[in-house]
Amino acid sequence: MDQLAALATFVRVVDEGSLSGAARSLPSSLTSVSRQLSALERHFGTQFVRRTTRRLALTDEGRMLYDRAKAILAEIKQVETALSASREVPAGRLRISAPTLIGRMLVAPILAEFLKRYPSLSVDLQIVDRTVDMLEEDIHVALRIGHLPDSGLVARRLADIRMIVCAAPSYLERRGTPATPAELTGHDCLAFSDTPGSGEWRFGKETGARSRVAISPRLWINSLDALFRAAEQGAGVVRLPSWLVKRELAAGRLVRILKDHEPAPSPLHLLFQSARLASPKTRVFADYLIERWRRADPFGSQPAGSSPDTAVSSQRTLRS
Structure with a gap:
């Protein structure tokens, strides 16, 4: 039998x-x-x-x-x-999901070269600040920030995203530099939100107590890079991903404050459905993204993909 x-x-x-x-x-x-x-x-x-x-x-x-x-x-x-x-030529349509800022600034600009390398591939890039259901929405590859719940997905850790508080030197000269998160209540805060109103920022060292500070934004915008430009012009204090403002910090156009109170960074993962892990089109995109980010080092940390592969629930890993 x-x-x-x-x-x-x-x-x-x-x-x-x-x-x-x-x-x-x-x-x-x-x-x-x-x-x-x-x-x-x-x-x-x-x-x-x-x-x-x-x-x-x-x-x-x-x-x-x-x-x-x-x-x-x-x-x-x-x-x-x-x-x-390994015997197949990558072909067909590859559906990618990414957070808005990373998708627009770090993924979209490298897709033209990717399509030149693989002329039989087409790409749909979905740029959204929400957790997509990869199975329901037929997403092959997703970039996601934050710690992952158990699931049937396979994940590869690419980088750590650190949120920092900063302001322009002109603003700090005019209003003073807050020494603790609690002092933000007396400052003009610039908030990222889809809904105007009050908000809160999280603080706390990687080891030790964590806290949330309520803020009343002087300015709210549902675009992080627009907030960053407003802060650069002296509009107030802003909380942004460090990779977005690293050039402005290096040039002194923005000043990092409350560094001792920053929360632990959040991981950025590349996610796959386990059934699609060995698909040539997902594999070549993962390799290409990691190759480009290793060279560009957009997050100013360890090279993309250099940390051990991580499997969520399924205990499978993506090849190096």
Whole structure:
């Protein structure tokens, strides 16, 4: 008996709800399907299916085998995909999701060269500041900031995103430099938000107590780079990702403040659906992004992709 073929037939019988339905969908003869199911039951020494004139019903052992067989067949399919991936030319449409600022400033500018390298590929870049459902929205690759919940996704850590507070020298000369987060209540704060009104900023060292400080923004904008320009012109105190303002900090156009109170950085991950991990188009994009970010070092930290690969729940990793 070909055990793998028999397991696949058993799963098809359960999915179709009948031996004849399985025979039609495989396609195979009804006799062959019945013979493989009987051989499987003899091999394991137990009954998996109770047959009646109207329907099939799984035994407890049958339900257990069905769940295990589905998982085994899925794993084998992924292995087949992985082994054939190196022989395939990346082609088709690649759907990418990224946070607005990173997508617009760090992903979109490198896509023209990517498309030149892979003329059989097309790209959809979705730039949104929300958590996308990769399965529901058919996203192949997603960039996501923050700690990840357990899921079936596979993740590769690319960088750490640190949020810092800064202001222009002209503003600090006029209004003074806050020494603690609590002193921000007396300052003109510039807030990133989709909804105007009050807000809060998180503070706290990587080790130690964390705190949230309520702010009443003098200016709110739903664009981080617009806020950054307003701060550069002396409008007030702003909280931004450090990578966005590293040139302005180096040139002295902005001054970093409250450094001792900054929260721990948030990780930036590249996410994949496990079933798409070995797909040539996702693999070449991951390699290309990491290659470009290693050279450009946009986050001013360790090179992109140099940290160990991280799997979320599934315990699978992307190749280096």
